[in-house]
Structure formats: structure tokens, C-alpha cells
Amino acid sequence: MSNDIVLVGAGCMGAALLPGLFKGFQKSRILVVDSSSSQRKKIAAMGVDVSSSIGDVSGGATIVLALPPDRFAEFASSTSVLSGHPGLVISVMAGVRIATIEHALQVCNVVRAIPNTPAEIFKSMTVFCAAASISFFCLELAERVFSLIGETVRVENEELMDPATAICGGGPAYLSYFAECMRCFAVDHGFNDAQSAFIVGQVFRGTGSLLSVGDRRPMQLCREVMTPGGTTARAVDVLERNNFKGVVGDALLKATTHSQSLGYRVEEAENGRSYR
Numbered sequence: 001m002s003n004d005i006v007l008v009g010a011g012c013m014g015a016a017l018l019p020g021l022f023k024g025f026q027k028s029r030i031l032v033v034d035s036s037s038s039q040r041k042k043i044a045a046m047g048v049d050v051s052s053s054i055g056d057v058s059g060g061a062t063i064v065l066a067l068p069p070d071r072f073a074e075f076a077s078s079t080s081v082l083s084g085h086p087g088l089v090i091s092v093m094a095g096v097r098i099a100t101i102e103h104a105l106q107v108c109n110v111v112r113a114i115p116n117t118p119a120e121i122f123k124s125m126t127v128f129c130a131a132a133s134i135s136f137f138c139l140e141l142a143e144r145v146f147s148l149i150g151e152t153v154r155v156e157n158e159e160l161m162d163p164a165t166a167i168c169g170g171g172p173a174y175l176s177y178f179a180e181c182m183r184c185f186a187v188d189h190g191f192n193d194a195q196s197a198f199i200v201g202q203v204f205r206g207t208g209s210l211l212s213v214g215d216r217r218p219m220q221l222c223r224e225v226m227t228p229g230g231t232t233a234r235a236v237d238v239l240e241r242n243n244f245k246g247v248v249g250d251a252l253l254k255a256t257t258h259s260q261s262l263g264y265r266v267e268e269a270e271n272g273r274s275y276r
Contacts (some may be wrong), residue, residue: 001029002058002060003029003030003049003057003058003061004025004026004027004029004030004060004061004062005025005029005030005031005061005062005064006030006031006033006057006062006063006064007021007030007031007032007033007056007064007066008033008034008054008064008065008066008067008075009033009034009065009066009067009068009124010032010033010034010036010039010042010043010050011034011039011066011068012117013066013092013115013116013117013119014032014034014064014066014092015042015043015120015167016115016116016117016118016119016120016124016149017064017066017092017115017119017149018030018032018043018048019119019120019121019122019149020122020124020145020148020149020150021145021148021149022046022121023122023148024144024148025045027047027048028049030048030049031048031049031050031209032048032049032050032051033050033051033052033053033054034050034052035050035052037142037250040052044155051173053079054079054081054082055081056081057081057082057085057116058087058088059086059087059089060084061085061137061266062087062088062089062090062141062145063082063085063088063089063090064090064091064092064145065089065090065091065092065093065101066092066093067093067265068093069093069094069095069096069233069262069266070262070265070266072093072096072100072101072104072266072270073104073266073269073270075181076104076105076270082105082107083105083106084105084106084107085105085107085254086107086109087103087109087138088109088111088138088141088142089101089107089109089110089111090110090111090113090145091110091111091112091113092113092114092115094165094169094259094262095162095165095258095259095260095261095262095263095266096262096263096266097158097263097267098110098112098129098131098158099183099194099267100152100263100266100267100270102131102133103269103270108131108133108134109133109134109135109138110129110130110131110134111128111129111130111131111134111138111139111142112128112129112158112161113126113127113128113129113142113146114126114127114128114161114164114165114168114169115149115150115168115169116168116169116171116172118150118172119149119150122148122150122271123150124149124150124151125150125153125168125171126144126146126149126150126151126152126153127152127154127155127160127161127164127168128142128146128152128153128154128155129154129155129156129158129160129161130142130154131158141205147249150179161259161261162256162257162259162260163252163256165255165256165259166252166253166255166259167252168254170252170255171217173266174248174251175204179200179201179204179248182200182203183197183200184196186199186200188195207221222236222247226249
């Protein structure tokens with residue numbers, strides 16, 4: 001039986017895609033390829049076929065590349081079976097540009113996407129950009145795949161994919177970091193671990209729900225909580241006096257520029273391989 005989905009790379013992001021893929025495709029028609037035997041064993045326990053390498057792939061299969069970016073050039077050079085693949089190729093690799101994938105695999109139906117780990121519970125925010133040469137069928141198929149894991153935003157300008165990597169791809173980590181700071185404060189001031197985790201988790205869930213309804217911007221919600229001269233206002237004043245917004249901006253810029261540099265390094269590695 002041929003596969004509808006071939007997922008290459010089952011790390012944190014690749015594995016997070018699987019619950020959504022299970023909603024839209026039969027498990028028997030999904031193949032997960034990963035070099036780690038322990039990861040293959042874990043995925044196989046979900047009832048999915050696994051392999052350490054790609055065998056024959058049908059032309060209608062959707063290839064999902066969830067490799068670490070620095071492994072892509074080596075993967076492309078050692079996987080001739082994907083060369084000229086006529087079907088959809090989705091990349092969730094940070095930084096790797098559409099043109100690099102097109103050149104490395106000699107394919108044209110490429111979509112570069114940045115989902116995030118809430119895909120595991122069908123709550124991903126996926127930003128994606130499609131190759132200019134993509135067929136209407138493959139574009140619709142990509143949108144269907146992304147709808148299985150959460151919400152989507154399509155951009156025409158690929159340059160936006162690097163800041164999207166910083167905002168969307170890394171977003172769950174930044175929010176979790178801030179949540180951990182709040183949890184530690186709660187523990188330090190008398191709440192037990194379970195209480196602290198529950199309180200902070202519910203604060204984030206409730207605030208996230210408020211942000212997702214209506215048209216209020218985040219700062220409006222912030223001001224609605226703050227009574228002039230009150231407790232929250234004093235806390236926010238500390239953040240502002242310590243340039244918290246600037247610190248966050250610097251962090252996001254660092255992530256953005258690293259995504260760009262990853263793309264350049266992969267492109268250089270691919271160009272070097274082509275000239276050998």
C-alpha cells in the first residue's frame with residue numbers, strides 16, 4: 001500500500017504533527033522516517049509504520065520535512081528517491097528557503113511552513129509560504145494538512161518566514177518561560193507545586209481565550225486590568241522601567257537573524273554539494 005504522508009523527522013515538532021495527521025489520514029497510510037531507533041520505537045507504538053530511510057514513494061504522497069536544518073543538505077544528497085517528486089513537499093525546517101529545497105530535490109510543489117508544538121492538541125499557529133510554481137491542487141492539500149493541526153496564515157513574501165519562526169515557532173517557549181517565572185514566584189511565596197502550576201496555567205488559558213475573541217489588542221487587555229496606581233500597574237511599571245518590551249524585541253530579533261543564517265548555511269552547503 002502506498003503512503004499518503006511521509007514524515008521525515010520525528011523530533012518534537014515532527015511528532016507534534018502526528019495527532020493532527022491522524023485526524024485526516026489513515027495511520028496505515030502514514031510513514032515516519034527517523035534515524036533514531038528509540039524515536040522510531042515510540043512512534044511505532046502509535047500504530048504507524050516507521051523506517052530509518054525512505055524507500056519507494058508514490059507520486060501522490062505528501063512529503064513533510066521536519067529535519068533539523070543542518071541535516072537537510074546531507075539528507076538531500078543521500079535520498080535520490082525524492083528527486084523530481086511531483087507531489088506536495090512541506091518543509092517545517094527553520095530557515096531553509098523554498099529555492100534551496102527546490103534545487104536540492106528538483107521539486108516544484110514546495111510549501112515552507114512554521115507551525116508550533118500546540119499542534120499536538122490541534123492548536124498550532126502555522127504561518128506558511130508557497131512556491132510560485134505550486135499547483136492549485138497541492139496548495140489546497142497543504143491548507144488541508146495545516147487545518148488539521150490548528151489555525152493558519154498564508155504569506156506571499158517569504159522574507160516574513162524568518163520573523164514568523166521567531167514569533168510563531170518559538171512563541172510557546174517564550175510564554176512557557178514567563179509562566180515558569182510566575183510559577184516559581186508562587187512557590188516562593190507559599191503555594192505548593194500543584195497549586196502554582198494550576199493557577200498559572202489557568203491564567204494563561206483564560207488570557208489566551210480573551211485574546212482570541214473580539215478585536216481587543218493585547219495592550220488594551222493589559223490596561224483593562226490595571227487600575228491607575230494599583231498593584232498591577234506597579235508591576236507593569238517595573239517591566240517598563242527595565243525595558244521589558246525592548247528585551248523581548250531583542251530576543252525575537254536574535255531568533256529571526258539566526259533563522260536567516262540557518263537558511264544561508266544550508267544554501268551554501270547545498271551549493272557546495274552541487275559543485276562537487
